[in-house]
Amino acid sequence: MNTTGKNGYSKMSMKTWPEAAISNLLILRTDASKESGIGHFVRCLALAQAWCFQGGRAVFISRIDKETLVQWIRGDNCELIRIKNELSVIEELELVYRYFNPKKEADANGESAVYPATWIAVDGYHFGEDYHQGLKEAGYQVLIIDDKAHLPFYHAHILLNQNIGSSQIPYRCSSGTLPLLGLKYVLLRKEFGHYRKDTGQISRRPKNIIITCGGVDSKNITQRAVCALKQLNRKNLSVQIIIGPENPHLMSIRRELQSAPFQYRLMENVKEMPDLLGSADLAITAAGSTSWEAANMGVPNINMILSDNQERIALKLHETGAARTLGWWHTVDSHMLAKAVSELLDDYELRKDMNRKAKRLVDDVGALRVCRIMRFFSAGYQATNFRIRSVGPEDSNPLFRLANDPETRQNAFQSKPLSFEEHAQWLDKKMNDSQTTAMYVLEYEGAVLAQIRYDKIYPDTADIDISVHPAFRRRGYGTAMLTETRNAAGKQLEISSFRGVVFQENDAYRHCFIKAGFREKEKTMLKGRTCFIYEYRLDTYVETLN
Numbered sequence: 001m002n003t004t005g006k007n008g009y010s011k012m013s014m015k016t017w018p019e020a021a022i023s024n025l026l027i028l029r030t031d032a033s034k035e036s037g038i039g040h041f042v043r044c045l046a047l048a049q050a051w052c053f054q055g056g057r058a059v060f061i062s063r064i065d066k067e068t069l070v071q072w073i074r075g076d077n078c079e080l081i082r083i084k085n086e087l088s089v090i091e092e093l094e095l096v097y098r099y100f101n102p103k104k105e106a107d108a109n110g111e112s113a114v115y116p117a118t119w120i121a122v123d124g125y126h127f128g129e130d131y132h133q134g135l136k137e138a139g140y141q142v143l144i145i146d147d148k149a150h151l152p153f154y155h156a157h158i159l160l161n162q163n164i165g166s167s168q169i170p171y172r173c174s175s176g177t178l179p180l181l182g183l184k185y186v187l188l189r190k191e192f193g194h195y196r197k198d199t200g201q202i203s204r205r206p207k208n209i210i211i212t213c214g215g216v217d218s219k220n221i222t223q224r225a226v227c228a229l230k231q232l233n234r235k236n237l238s239v240q241i242i243i244g245p246e247n248p249h250l251m252s253i254r255r256e257l258q259s260a261p262f263q264y265r266l267m268e269n270v271k272e273m274p275d276l277l278g279s280a281d282l283a284i285t286a287a288g289s290t291s292w293e294a295a296n297m298g299v300p301n302i303n304m305i306l307s308d309n310q311e312r313i314a315l316k317l318h319e320t321g322a323a324r325t326l327g328w329w330h331t332v333d334s335h336m337l338a339k340a341v342s343e344l345l346d347d348y349e350l351r352k353d354m355n356r357k358a359k360r361l362v363d364d365v366g367a368l369r370v371c372r373i374m375r376f377f378s379a380g381y382q383a384t385n386f387r388i389r390s391v392g393p394e395d396s397n398p399l400f401r402l403a404n405d406p407e408t409r410q411n412a413f414q415s416k417p418l419s420f421e422e423h424a425q426w427l428d429k430k431m432n433d434s435q436t437t438a439m440y441v442l443e444y445e446g447a448v449l450a451q452i453r454y455d456k457i458y459p460d461t462a463d464i465d466i467s468v469h470p471a472f473r474r475r476g477y478g479t480a481m482l483t484e485t486r487n488a489a490g491k492q493l494e495i496s497s498f499r500g501v502v503f504q505e506n507d508a509y510r511h512c513f514i515k516a517g518f519r520e521k522e523k524t525m526l527k528g529r530t531c532f533i534y535e536y537r538l539d540t541y542v543e544t545l546n
Contacts, residue, residue, distance in 0.1 A: 024051075024056045024057070024118075024119065024375065024378075025056070025057050025059065025100065025118055025119070026047070026048065026051045026056055026057070026058045026059070026119045026120075026121065026374075027059050027060075027061060027096065027100055027118070027119065027120040027121070027140075028044045028047065028048055028058060028059070028060045028061070028062075028120075028121045028123070029060075029061050029062070029092075029096070029120060029121070029122045029123070029124075029127070030044045030060070030062055030121075030122070030123040030124055031062055031063040031064070031083075031124055031126075032062065032063075032064045032065065032066070032069050032215070032245070032246075033063060033064070033065045033246065034065065034216055034218075034246045034248075036124055036125075036126065037214060037215050037216045037246070038069065038214075038215030038216070038244060038245060038246065039214065039215065039288050039289045040123040040124050040145070041062065041064070041069060041123075042189070042215075042289060043123065043145065043162075043187035043289060044060070044121060044123050044145070044187075045072060045073070045076065045078075045189060046187040046188055046189040046190070046367045047121055047145075047187050047367050047370060047371065048060070048073075048076065048078050049076055049189060049190045049367065050190070050367035050368045050370070050371045051371050052076065052077060052078065053190070053368070054368070054371055054372070054375070056371075057079075058078040058079070059078065059079040059080070059081065059099075059100070060073055060078060060079065060080045060081070061080075061081045061083065061095065061096060061099070062080065062081075062082065062083060063082070063083040063084070063085075063086070064080075064082060065245075065246065066245040066246065066269070068245050068269040069245060070082070072271055081095075081099060083095070089128070089130050089131050089134065092131055093131070093134045093135065093138065096120065096135065096138075096140075097138060100118060118139070118140050118141060119140070119141045119142075119143060119374055119378075120135055120140045120141070120142055120143070121143040121144075121145060122135070122142065122143070122144050122145065123144075123145035125148065125150070128151065129151050129152055129153055129154075129155065132144060132151075132154065132155040132156060133155040135155075136155045136156070136157070141157045141158075141374075141377070141378060142155065142156045142157050142158075143156065143157065143158045143159075143160060143370075143374065144156040144158075144159050144160065145160045145161075145162075145187075146159065146160065146161050147161060147163060147309040148308065148309050149161070149169045149171055151172075152172065153172045153173065154171055154172060154173040154177065155173070155174075156173060156177050157176070157177065157178065157377065157471070158177070158178045158179075158180060158370075158373065158374060158377060159171060159173055159177050159178070159179045159180065159181075160179075160180045160181075160185055160370060161179075161180075161181050161182075162180075162182070162183065162185045162186045162187060162292070162366065163182075163183075163312060163313050163316075164182070164183055164312070164313060164316040164317065164320075164361070165312050165316045166181040166182055166312075167181040167182045167394050167396075167397050168396070168397065169181070169397070170397065170400070170420040171397075175401055175402075175404060175405035175406060175407075175408075175470055176470040176471055177401075178373070178377065178447060178469060178471055179397065179398065179401070179447075180370060180373065180446075180447055181397065182394075182446070183292075183361050183362050183366075184366060184369060184445070184446040185366045185369060185370050185446070186292045186296070186362050186366040187366055187367045187370065188292065188293060188296055188362070188364050188366060188367065189274075189367075190367075191271075191272065191273070191274045191275075192274045192293065192296055192297070192364045193364045193365075202281075202300075202348065202351050202352045202355055203281050204348050206281030206282060206345050206351070207234075207236050207237050207238050207281065208237075208238050208240070208279055208280050208281045208282075209229065209237060209238070209239045209240070209280065209281065209282045209283070209284065209341075210239075210240045210241075210242065210276055210277060210280040210282075210283045210284070210299075211225045211226070211239065211240070211241045211242065211283075211284045211285075212242035212244075212273070212283070212284075212285050212286075212290050213225070213244075213284075213285060213286045213306070214244055214286045214288055214290070214306070215244030215245055215246050215247070216244055216246040216247060216248075217243075217244060217247045217249065217286070217306075218248070219306055219329050219330075220249045220252070220253075221286065221304060221306065221329055222241060222243065222247070222249065222253055223249060223252055223253050223256050224332075224333075224334050224337065225284045225334075225337060226239075226241065226253060226256045226257060226260065227256060227334040228284075228334040228335075228337035228338040228341060229260070229262065229338070229341065230256075230259065230260055230261065230262075231334060231335065231338040232338055232341065232342055233261055234261070234262060234345075235261050235262060236262070237262035237263070238262065238263045238264070239260075239262055239263070239264040239265075240264070240265050240267065240276050240280070241253070241257075241264060241265065241266045241267065242267055242270050242273070242276070243266065243267065243268045243269075244269075245268070245269050250268070253266070254266065273290075273293060274293070274297065277293060277294060277297045277299050278297055280299050281299075281300070281345075281351070282299070282300050282301075282302070282341065282344060282345060282351070283299045283300070283301045283302070284301075284302050284303075284337070284341070285301060285302075285303045286303060286304060286305075286306045286310065287303040287304060287305050287306070287310040287311075287313050287314035287317070287325060288306070288307075288309075288310050288313070291303055291313060291314070291317060291323060292362050294323070294358065295317070295322055295323070295358040295359070295361050295362045296358075296359070296362040296363065296364055298355040298356075298358050298359040299355075299358070300323075300324075300344060300350075300351040300354040300355060300358075301317075301322075301323040301324070301354070301358070302323070302324050302325075302326065302337070302340050302341060302344060303317070303323055303324070303325055303326070304325070304326050304327065304328070304329045304332050304337075305325070305327060305328045305329060306329050311328075314327075320357055320361065321353065321354060321357045322354060322357040322358035322360075322361055323354065323358065324340060324344065324354075326340055369445045369446065372445055373444065373445050373447055376444065376445075377471055380475070382475040382476045382477065382480075383444050385444075386442050386443065386444045386449070386477075386480070387442070387443050387444075388440055388441070388442050388443075388480075388481065388484050388485060389440065389441060389443070390438075390439065390440055390441075391427075391431060391439035391440060391441055391451070392431075393428075393431070395427075395441055395448060395451075396423070396424050396427055398441075398447075398448035398469075399423070399427060399441070399448070399451055400418070400420055400423045400424075401469075402448075402450075402451055402467045402468075402469060403418060403423060403467065404417045404418060404423075405467065405469075405470060407470065408467045411502075411503055411506050411509070413526075413527050413529070430453070434492065435456070435493070436455065436456040436493065437453065437454065437455055437456070437493075438453070438454040438462075438485075438488070438489040438492045438493055439451065439452070439453045439454075440452050440453075440481065440485045440488075440489075442477055442480065442481055448469070449468065449469050449472045449477055450466070450467065450468040450469065450472070450477045450478065450481055451466070451467055451481075452464065452465070452466045452481040452482065452485055453465040453466075454485075454486075454489040454493060454498070456493045456495060457499075458497075459495075460495050460496055460497050461495060461497040461498070461499055462489065462493055462495055462497075462498055462499070463498075463499050463500075463501065464482070464498055464499065464500045466478050466481060466482070466509065466512065473508065474508060476515075478508075478509065478512035479512050479515045479516045482512065482513070482516035482518075483516050483517070486498060486516075486536065486538065487538065490538045495538075496537055496538040496539075497535065497536070497537050497538075498518075498535065498536045498537075498538075499533060499534070499535055500513045500518060500533070500534040500535075500536075501526065501531050501532075501533055501534075502531060502532050502534065503529055503530070503531055503532075504523070504529075504530040504531065504532060510532055510534075513534040513536075514534070516536070517536060518534035518535060518536045519534065519535055519536070520532055520533070520534055521533045521534065521535045
């Protein structure tokens with residue numbers, strides 16, 4: 001089913017994401033080589049496409065070994081500053097600063113002009129804490145794209161981990177960092193907006209198989225998959241074999257295919273992966289970025305784990321039933337793989353079920369969401385299309401960060417920071433006590449920006465606790481949370497009176513309560529702190545949230 005809009009994004013994304021007049025610079029620092037693979041590069045390309053679609057300018061600073069990938073960049077109207085050799089951290093920072101001063105750029109007349117915002121996206125395991133910190137201190141807005149949570153600290157304005165289960169990782173970063181964690185932010189290239197495989201398109205007589213094991217495939221899993229399919233001896237199969245730009249095993253794979261009983265096509269440097277996945281009945285892949293591509297397309301997928309960063313992805317996909325994971329590559333021989341392929345080809349209902357579950361996981365607008373959040377992060381205004389909802393288990397990580405923000409702790413009677421485990425236990429207890437606690441979060445494109453909690457302290461009264469992410473304070477979100485949730489909280493807790501206790505020096509929250517219609521009841525001393533008490537009373541119980 002073709003739902004393509006202009007520029008390659010789906011019609012759904014076209015409605016949600018009209019082309020913007022804003023023209024900001026996005027620098028993308030990533031590499032594509034035998035050492036790093038091309039997965040980091042491909043997801044940065046997806047981000048660049050989305051950024052340009054919204055009216056921006058994207059420039060890659062990259063060490064790229066293959067000319068094919070250079071053409072991919074230029075074909076998407078992006079620019080490239082090509083690095084030939086490895087650089088030290090100091091040389092890296094000097095290179096970025098030399099080309100793109102984070103404060104100023106020259107306009108068409110050679111005059112100096114201030115950048116509205118200079119974002120740099122960094123994707124690669126070889127970029128360390130010193131590099132990230134150097135970029136941030138130089139004045140860039142830093143987006144770190146990560147999989148492993150391996151660094152001692154993440155110096156970022158936005159930290160992105162697109163993988164399943166990442167919301168449970170207690171990343172080490174400042175309270176001012178906005179984490180974007182989970183499948184809402186999967187970076188897929190715009191070509192994946194072409195179409196998705198409906199359940200009705202799952203064939204009862206499957207024959208089209210695609211094998212794709214990454215840009216490098218140093219373990220030569222591709223040849224192992226070919227051996228497995230040969231063992232099936234199914235002459236009706238049509239197999240597409242994708243060889244990545246850095247794959248060193250092309251000749252041995254060609255030799256293996258000489259005795260193949262099935263039809264096949266061996267393809268190198270393929271960019272049009274969505275078209276190939278769209279026609280596939282089954283995909284054999286590594287458990288990396290291709291897993292998300294297959295899930296988005298609804299293609300039943302058998303995968304293997306090739307590296308540490310893929311293990312969590314593979315196991316979670318297997319748990320959800322969206323894919324079948326066979327385990328680590330060195331534990332899977334061609335006989336095991338052949339058996340798994342045969343079972344899946346012969347089980348129509350299982351493939352149909354995998355299709356449904358996979359499509360629920362990943363859509364094709366994750367890159368657009370990330371770009372919109374980046375622009376909003378820099379803009380300083382209040383979004384009108386935010387969403388307020390009840391707190392769920394998935395909010396544990398962002399609520400932990402809000403709770404441990406230094407300013408939040410400074411304005412709390414209990415100033416000692418909480419451990420992640422302590423907070424998780426506390427949150428679980430609160431969520432299971434709906435008679436005395438009502439909790440809501442305000443989110444924008446899935447990112448939690450603020451929270452509010454109502455604790456019933458008297459039969460008809462609840463105390464209120466509000467906290468807003470440091471990057472989004474003074475935009476009116478505290479007031480919005482109060483006005484949009486108090487009726488629902490009153491109905492849930494069966495109360496009509498609310499109380500806010502605010503330290504005297506906390507002018508922002510005092511104004512927040514006043515703007516929301518609370519009246520100042522008294523000024524008093526509580527636990528050695530001078531506080532203002534604000535009150536609000538409901539006339540009726542009216543549920544305002546769905």
